Amino acid sequence: MQYKWLIKIVLLGLILVLFVTSTKASNTEANTQYISKEEIINDFEELYQRLQKAHYDLYAHRSKEEFDEHFIKLKHSINAQMTLSEVTVLFQTFASFANIAHTKIDLPTQDYVNYRQSDGKAFPLFVKVIDGKVYVVENYSDAKDISAGDQIVALNKQCMRSLLKDLRKYISADTDTMYFGFLELQFPMLLWFEHGAQEQYEVTIKGENGQKDIMLATIGYDDLIHKMEQRKGLLELGFERVTTVTKQIGYLRPGPFFNTDQNAEDVWDHTSFKSFIDDAFETFSVQKVKALLIDLRNNPGGTNSFSDYMIQKFANKDFKFASDFKVKVSSEFIAANENRLKESVVTETSERYQASYAGLAEGDIFDFNLALNKASSERFEKPVYILVNRHSYSNAVTTAALAQDYDFATIMGEKTNDLATTYGAMEAFKLSKTKIAVSFPKAHIIRPNGEKKAHGVTPDIIIETPLVEYVEDSVLQRALLEIEKRF
Structure with a gap:
């Protein structure tokens, strides 16, 4: 059930595991209270004004x-009172216009959670988007003539290219490929935000036997979970931390770079993570492995205080995660x-920030000098390989x-959707009337090699991910075969 962990991400509202931030901003509580037209307009004006002031570069991808x-168009659409959830969605369609992933307002996902848990029904197909085309990867409908790998050409007579364009407003993303990756994680939910509750969808499917229109009934939450639990044979890559040795190759799946301990009080406490890493490299040493494979596929990221500790185990020189941090x-x-x-x-970082902006004026930009991480004198000296995919995010991509x-390592797998050079170090502020939290990037972070062009990490050894895993x-x-060849 490879998508079970993705459902967990959606229920968490995506913010923690996709873009780790030091803020506590969240707008996931369902709220049906009404906001007056005047208050909405006041907050909307405040939203734009403060984004212009606080954002590192709001106009990086869109002109002023x-x-x-876009601001005038949306402002003119505010012609009556709205619920807080409706306002939240409207404001996110403005924030997402920046085409910067860290410029965002969390959708009111709790509304969708409540709807689903009240037996509300949703779209029954899970999808993958490749080069702008939408393919079925899991079918939980009663339609037996839809197979994994079939292309969805249209939904309710709307072509998928048009639908993807319409859904783009709900997701903050720098590139189309990043958007497609995020959409894969929450497609049924986004359809619900766009269309509301639906009893059925007319789906135009293109498969081996040509093109056909099929009426698909939507599916309830309990029914979906039951069918997922019955599904056999699909790969599940979750938050597990795994260490094994196979064919004299050490395998390390470190899991997210934050604390995943059950009932953890501090998500940034890396005590157990460091212990896991220590034990893993001790195992690799005792078993005299010839190489190490670190698996970061489907890794949501976290903070470099976790990942740097892992890298220190095999780094042959001092390092830092960015060449420039403005x-x-x-x-x-x-x-x-x-x-x-x-x-x-x-934290040392917060105190260093405070010292850096002391005496500076709003709008000033300063260089935040990152401390070098020291390489270990007892480092792992065998070849290291890192496996990534389209759903390696945040600090996993930085790593x-x-x-x-x-x-330090040879990168394997498929190109990441998330970016190595990015606008990040996210903060948030709350709007005066609605108290909606608005996230923004305060920094421009350049990857260690100094490349300013924003794109994903391109592996040294390309291994295509199949449509269905x-x-x-x-x-x-x-990947293991490729490593064996290099012994």
């Missing part, structure tokens, strides 16, 4: 003229950082880029 036009000063950033210090969430740029894990088997 385009943004102004930060823009704003009252929004300062307020968020001061609040962390006030709440005694004191792969760092290892590639410093020549089975438990035999052909990608992993291919």
Whole structure:
């Protein structure tokens, strides 16, 4: 059940595991209270004004003229009172217009969760988007003539290209490929936000036997879970931490770079993670492995305080995760950082931020000098390989880029959707009337090799991921074979 963990991500609202942030911003609570037209407009004007002021570069991908036009268009659409959830969705369609992943307002996903748990029905197909085309990867409908690998050409007579364009407004993403990856994780939910509750969909399917229209009944939550539990043979890559040795190759799946311990009080406590990494490399040493494969596929990321510790085990020189880290000063950033210090969430980073912006004015940009991580004197000296895929995100991508740029490891797999050079270091502010939390990037982070062009990590050894992944894990088997060839 490879999508079971993806459902978990959607229910978490995507923010923690896809883009780790130091803020506590969240708009996931369902709220049907009504907001007056005047209050909505006031907050909408505040949203744009503060984004312009606080964002590192709001106009990186859109011109100011385009943004102004979009702002006026949406403002004119506000002609009556709205629920808080409706306002949240509207404001996200403005934030997402920036085409920057960290410029976002969390959708009111709790509304969808409540709907599903009240036996609300949703679209029964899970999909993958390749080069703008939508393919079925899992079918939980009663339609037996839809197979994995079939292309969805249209939904309710709307071509998929048009539908993908319509759904883009719900997701903040720098590129189309990043958007497609996010959409795969939440397609049924996005259809619900776009169309509301539906009893059925007319789906135009293109398969081996040509094209056909099929009426698909939507599926209830309990029915979906039951069918998923009955499904056999699909690969499930979740949050597990795994260490094994096979064919004299050490295999390390470190899991997310945050604390996943059950009932963990501090998500950033890396005590157990460091213990796991220590034990893993001790095992590799005792068993005298000839190479190491680190599996970051479907890894949601986290913080470099976790990943740097792992990299230190095999780094042959001192390193840092970015060649350049520029930060823009704003009252929004300062307020968020001061609040962390006030709440005694004191970290060296927060204190260094405070020292850096002291005496600077709003709009100033400063270089945040990253400390070098020291390479271990007792490092693992055998060849290291890192396996990534389209759903390696956030700090998992940073880790792969760092290892590639410093020549610590050979990268394998498929190109990541997430970016190695990015607008990040996310903060958030709350709007005055609605208290909606708005996330924004305060920094421009350049990958270690200094490349400023934003794109995903391109593997040194390309291993294509099949449309449908089975438990035999052909990608992993291919990676192991490629490593064996290099003994």
